[in-house]
Amino acid sequence: MSNFYSAEVLSVHHWTDRLFSFTTTRESSFRYQSGQFAMIGLDVEGKPLMRAYSMVSPHYDDQLEFLSIKVPDGPLTSRLQNIQVGDSILVGRKASGTLLSQNLLSGKRLYLLGTGTGLAPFMSIIQDPDVYEKFEKIILVHGCRHVHELAYQQRIVDELPQHELLGEMVADKLIYYPTVTREPFRNQGRIPVLLESEAFFEQLGVPAFDAADDRFMLCGSPAMLKDTVDVLEAHGLAEGNMSHPGHYVIERAFVDK
Ligand code: A2P
Structure with a gap:
């Protein structure tokens, strides 16, 4: 089984020109505790480009939500900031973190x-x-x-x-x-x-x-x-x-x- 699964973007909200958030579908097997993060990202030229993102959504939600900066020349966020509803992103299957x-x-x-x-x-x-x-x-x-x-x-x-x-x-x-x-x-x-x-x-x-x-x-x-x-x-x-x-x-x- 791959370390990542594909989640569908359900909504995107641009707070400022430096900050946006988005929600995605959640695979039912993906479990996390409040305060944890997962690796999320995009497939770039056939390779997963992943970064750590904390879940904004509570652990019992059936959707996932993430908050992101936009770095103009950032390898991931320069692309991620253009996601649209219906696009796919990659989500790591394992959540981790110390804010417990x-x-x-x-x-x-x-x-x-x-x-x-x-x-x-x-x-x-x-x-x-x-x-x-x-x-x-x-x-x-x-x-x-x-x-x-x-x-x-x-x-x-x-x-x-x-x-x-x-x-x-x-x-x-x-x-x-x-x-x-x-x-x-x-x-x-x-x-x-x-x-x-x-x-x-x-x-x-x-x-x-x-x-x-x-x-x-x-x-x-x-x-x-x-x-x-x-x-x-x-x-x-x-x-x-x-x-x-x-x-x-x-x-x-x-x-x-
Ligand atoms: P400041 O405006 O005085 O730099 P950033 O967007 O750069 O991550 O900053 C987010 C917030 O964190 C800003 O209010 C910034 O304040 C603050 N900040 C930056 N450096 C520190 C620091 N060393 N300790 C606490 N807050 C900081």
Whole structure:
């Protein structure tokens, strides 16, 4: 059996000239946990050209959804950005990734910190009822350069709290904090800077973070991950993995190079 299967594109949404998302059919044998990624791509001159993409869609959905940047000379995204409804893409049969709540110690609050397309794995996580069972509050922070790059705002703010099954949990436990760095907006600043600011936690209505109560999942560029981890470690938090659950876990957001 091939490592990939062919999925049909069901919808495409262009958020900006740098950002788009799309949905595809899902093979029923393809299983994943919230927060995981799969290899997806296109057949280019007879060869599969694949990159890691986190699933935006919740693990129980019958479709898959992905969020992607558009890199003009990127081997995959320069092509992928032109996909149309009815086209086929390749999806790897195996999902993997470290952004799993079982890699974290139990705690009161779960922070999901993402920049750019680093939001993607957190979209599946905030649609997972099990995550709401484990934490008192889920705090989703999405950092972007510009306001129009804050993808899925409407789904997070308007649709999820009205969701038939999740709505009550979302309304009670999910705090969404979008932040922008290159234009005026109600929230501004980079994530590591926010973590060091009292005003940020006051706005969220929670105590400043500590190793006893707070857990973190991070997804962004290598620089964002490094700077954020530096702040967490300075406060005594330690990274978790499959064999040793910890205070935080990280995943690099996808780049097409
Ligand atoms: P900034 O505008 O100050 O560079 P990008 O599109 O380049 O991936 O950036 C997405 C968001 O991540 C932007 O708001 C950007 O802020 C921010 N960012 C870039 N580098 C870092 C970093 N080292 N730590 C935290 N946030 C960062």
